[in-house]
Amino acid sequence: MRVVISATLRSFFERKTEFQTDKNTVSEILSELTDSFPDAKKGLYDQNGDLRSFIRIFADGRDVTDASEHEKTLEGVSELLLLPFVAGGAPEEKLISDERIKEISLDDKDIDRFNKHLLLREIGVKGQKRIKAAKVVVAGAGALGSPVIQYLAAAGVGTIKVIDADVVSVGNLQSQVIHSSRDVKRPKVASARDTIRNIDRNITVIDENQMLTSENVLSLIEGFDLVIDCTDNYKSRYMINDACILSGIPLVFAAIYQYEGQVAVFGYDDGPCLRCLYPEPPEPGLVPTCAEGGTISPLAGIVGSIQANEALKLIIGCGEHLSGRLLSIDTMGIRSSVLNISKKHQCPLCGSSPSITHPEDIDYEDFCGLKREEEKESSVEGLTPEELAHRIENSEKLTIIDVREPHERAIVKFPDALVIPIGQLARRQKELDPQVDTVFICKEGKRSILAINTLREAGYKGPLYNLKGGMDAMKDIIFSHEGGGL
Amino acid sequence: MNSNVVKIDKKIKQRLCDLANSSYPCECCAALFTKTDGSIDECCELTNTSSSNNRYSIDPVELYECESSYRKKGYEITGFFHSHPDAPAVMSEEDEKNVIPAMLYLLAPVTKEGCGRMRLWIMDSRKEA
Structure with missing residues (x-):
């Protein structure tokens, strides 16, 4: 019998595509092949020893791929074909489903207001409806939260929840451009809410003037499409990351320090999370907090704007995302780089056997020196x-x-x-x-x-x-x- | 020649672009062939047997017949092309599940406005076309 192998599979068979065999069942022929070609076993079978999903076997035109056919004698068969089944498709997952945008309509005022979005072919009416349908949580109304909240509001995000327990201080005004001198001593969420309302009164604003804790974090983000981490400390970052992964909500992460910033998308489309990159927060005292290290005024504007842009692309479903990638920007040297982050099987949160199953209550405050x-x-x-x-x-x-x-x-x-x-x-x-x-x-x-x-x-x-x-x-x-x- | 670069014939690229456009909003697929040095010098449209707009699948027998007929003309199959209507040119979960090692996967993002920048993928690493 002649065994013919598709040239697409040649790398498993030392580039040979045709053999003669005197064996007469599929399983005998397959074991003969894997014995003769060391790469064939890896190529044809997966880790569980099952034939890979893309392999098809035909005996004189009849499909004998199914394991139930493998032991049957191939009587009178002159040619056995080993072929690939090539298949795939465009990524389907959308943050805002087509169902949800059916209920959204844009009125004449919307058409005027979002004209510049409607002109973009990747956005258009459909994309703008997705933006309007989107429900986004912004954790932190400080330096990063300032551009994020304002751009999301300006872009027309329908529902914005702002979480922050702090009040505005004079020292905040150097980088937190959502607040003004008049807002000093007011809760940051109140000032943020006013700014959003001044931009667009149609936006639903939910202000949460409270600390994120392991008890409330899951309920605070429940039912939202996207979370944007604009906090400035490790306790919150890890808590938000954990809560997002556990709830299946994608997260746009960013951090700034002095002249540098980082942005990444975590937990999107089976991508990695913060703990895939750093399983635990850094040792206490090793990294000064942003409050102690300082930042140059426009840095949060640059980094937060990239965060808002990533958020909008995720909502619209266009472009490439920083999922599995960490963007680093150095504004002093005017340089940027992208570091690939792979999903770790041993990740304590999103790996194959996670040890974290609910938001953790590690006493970060203690070791981050935040405790009073x-x-x-x-x-x-x-x-x-x-x-x-x-x-x-x-x-x-x-x-x-x-x-x-x-x-x-x-x-x-x-x-x-x-x-x-x-x-x-x-x-x-x-x-x-x-x-x-x-x-x-x-x-x-x-x-x-x-x-x-x-x-x-x-x-x-x-x-x-x-x-x-x-x-x-x-x-x-x-x-x-x-x-x-x- | 730098081994990280895969050349594609301009005419072939245009043909694939046209194919992606004419199939929109459905996905299309094709086999890619090389003469000798690994560059993409020929392509052959294949029937998309999937009924879904954003899926493609190729009949293994049709593919085999296609690669056999091109082999007679001195071409060797080197990979596959498919379009992603209204989606970026990145390998989807569905794509990755069925990826054949050492084969090239050329993806074209296509919208109603036309075909965008194509990208070439090979198992575990990304290359620009």
Whole structure:
């Protein structure tokens, strides 16, 4: 019998396409082939030992692919064909189903307002209806949330939910362009809601003035099509990532720091998630938060606008997405790069045997140094700025350790302070005198607590104090030798 | 020649583009052939046996007859072409399930406005056409 193999499968058979055999069942012929050609086994069978779905076997024109035919004697058959079944199709999955857009109509005002979208062939009326039907959650109404919320509103997203527990402060106005001076001390969600209403009154706005927690995160995103992570800390990022993957809602992730930003799409169309990239948040103290590291004013506008653009493309169902890819932008060097992220089988969240089955309640606050110092009072002794000032004025013997980053020290120096980064504390503890009180300072009095705990763990026995509220709280203290000020 | 580059004959590319356009909004498919050096120098339209607008499947026997007749003219099959109506030129889940290793997969995104930039895929890595 002649065995003829399609040239499409030649790579499995050392490029041969025809053989003679004296075997007379399909299974005997297949094992003869896999024995003679090492690559054939891998090519013809999957990991479970089943014939791959694209293989078809024909005996004189009759389909004998099904396993039930493999043991039957091929009597009088002159030619056995080994062929591929080539099939596929366009990706079908759409974030906003065709069913949902049937209920949406665009009126004359919409046609005027979204004219520039309707001109784009990828968007058109159909795409604009998808945008109008879309329900999007924006977690965080800060720097990234500012452009995201405003562009989604301007683009005509029908329902926008904004979640943020904070109030607007003067320091926010440098990068959070959704708020204005008049909004200082107002909840960020209230200010964001007003801005959305000023753009388009037809948008349904849901403002949630509360912290995301492992208890409320699932219910806060339930029923929405897309979540956009505009938060600035690891606790929220991991919680949102976990909740989105568990709920099957795609996530547009972004993070900014100083002059750099990153954007990625997670949990879309079976793509990877944040935990495929980094299974756990970074070690405490290793990465200063955005609040401590600072950012250049337009950075959030650049990165957040890319986030909003990704969100719209996902909603419309056009273009290529940052799914499985992490975009990094360096605005200082004006460079960008894309890092491929593959879905990990061992991912604790979206892998084949996940260990995370509900939003986690790891005490990120503790190790990210976000926890209020009152809660840590029991473990770390603190000095108020007044107490510290008093002791300095009285020329008491003190060692002051500054654990801030160089760029932070450049803003305000602490006179006579010894500079030791947290990472070097353990091995440089000999520089401290256990007979003398040691005071740790940082920007907000959080990383200094971490520094004290690090030193204690390293076995240091001397007295350690934390400057409560950090350098920020020292601003109001005026030493008498400075001339009294106003 | 750089092994990461697959050349495609301009005329063939135009023929595939026309095929994608004339089939829109349905998917179309074709077999791709090479003379010797791996570049795409010939194509042959195949019947899409799928009834769905956004699916394609090729009758294995028709494909075999097609590759045999081109072999007689000195061509070797090197991959497949299909269109993605109203969808980007990325391999779909359905595409990946049936992918044959070492075969090239040329995808054309097509809308009612015409055929977009084609992209070439080979198992596990992406190449631009």
